[in-house]
Amino acid sequence: MADLAKREIRTRFAPSPTGDLHVGNIRTALFDWAYARHTGGKLIFRIEDTDRERVTDEYIARAIDTLKWLGLNWDEGPEVGGSYGPYLQSQRLEIYSEWANTFLKNGDAYNCYCSTEELEARREAQRQANQAPGYDGKCRSLTGEEISRYQAEGRKPVIRMRMPDGETRFTDLIRGEVVFEHKYVPDFVLMRADGSPLYTLAVAVDDVLMKVTHVLRGEDLLSSTPRQIRVYQAMGVAPSDYPEFAHLPFVMGTDNAKLSKRNGEVSIAWYREEGFLPEAICNYLALLGWSPGDDRENITMEELVQLFTIERVNSSPARFDMKKLEAINGDKIRALSIEDFLERALPFLITSKAITGSDAQVSLVKKALPIIQERIVRLKEVIPMLSFLFVDQVEFDANSGAKIGEADAQKVVAAALESLEPVSDWSHTHIETALRNSLIDGLGLKPRNAFGPVRIAITGSHISPPLFESMELLGRERCLSRLKSAIR
């Protein structure tokens, strides 16, 4: 490396508060985080709330909560501070204003008095004439006389950036060299008449001032890059100090549309409520647009940090696949220690009111977890899986209810009851022995037909955790009483 005194790598995650953090946002945040951690750099968390219309306090609190839950920490930003703050754009308005005025003074920008209606009319005309719609430069060089006239009319100007002739050329770390001819990049607005900044101004100013070295963001921002670079120029930043850009491919829904609220579940909060593990979400999302390069797919956050490089990021969009997320989530659940599993599962049981959380219940849950661990793919499933242990009486689903009423089933349940009553050592091995003796040997049934009715009587469903273990957990008295009440 020629440049040994390479500046510290600084990435930033800069969402705008338009709703809960979603899958696409988080994938970007994850890559920003992983890259910063991989390089020993810093991650800046910044809120792009230039649009004051939007309420942001609650949004920010939720975003912070989500990021923390996922295990994505930041070095500068809300809660932690930093030397380049504030990190809320709504608190940096004077900074943008000063820069816009500097641009004005230097002739890089100019006041534009065109009204929205006028602009729209002219754009329409351009479209009619089959020209590329965009600002036509009408106010680029207004005379003093024209300016006075506009002001007399009461017009308030916006500040518009002057795009010089030529082209912008930059190397995207994911896509390679990209060129935009300026004739396709019209003069753009930096600041509204009321003095509020636009994204293009704020994002560029902040990235420079916060010394961001690598901008990793969605590819929808690719074509706005020349405008940002134009702002860097106007700020007097040397080209060698421009941030590097890496435009990440989209995360799309199962159809070919961009993943959105209308198209699959996007809110990370939803995944959390369903019982997806944060490390599973991160693991899966990391695989959307990136791969470790070998056949590994189940990776830890540590491995992600160790292996993540921008060179290995793909340039083509990826479709979000719930099935694969579930597969990874299932793997991660199975790998949990019982203590960890318990800690994560308990909130689901309690908020659903399946249990109140008493010591007795918690210890029963803990004993039951090993037999359901490999049977669930989302933590939320512990609720239906274990609820038979905590209800006074099982409710049969339609199918199972009918089945247990059949004559054959009734015979089985009766025989099971009879063979179980003498069993005092209520361990699953003794239960199994008694049932095999009476049903398999005694009645000559196939295991499947023998244990089915018992399973229904005990758990309420023909699908359940392993029967004998379930019975041991339920306890002798409750098992016998359930068998009795299943007999009609």
Place this chain on the structure above:
RNA sequence: GGCCCCGUCGUCUAGUGGCCUAGGACUCUGGCUUCUCAAGCCAGCUACGAGGGUUCGAAUCCCUUCGGGGCUGCCA
């Protein structure tokens, strides 16, 4: 319309001129195991969008074409 980006199994991907009769994972199908459901194991289906080049040789390089997406705002 213009500009820009993208194009390997259904999906996520490996692949950077020969190791590719294209590998892995998820899904799906069949089987084994089995007290149900899972888990596990085994097997199988299925892909380089198309057409031209370059080369002894192309998924990999070039061109064209088709398809998808983004942008084209006083949204971000």
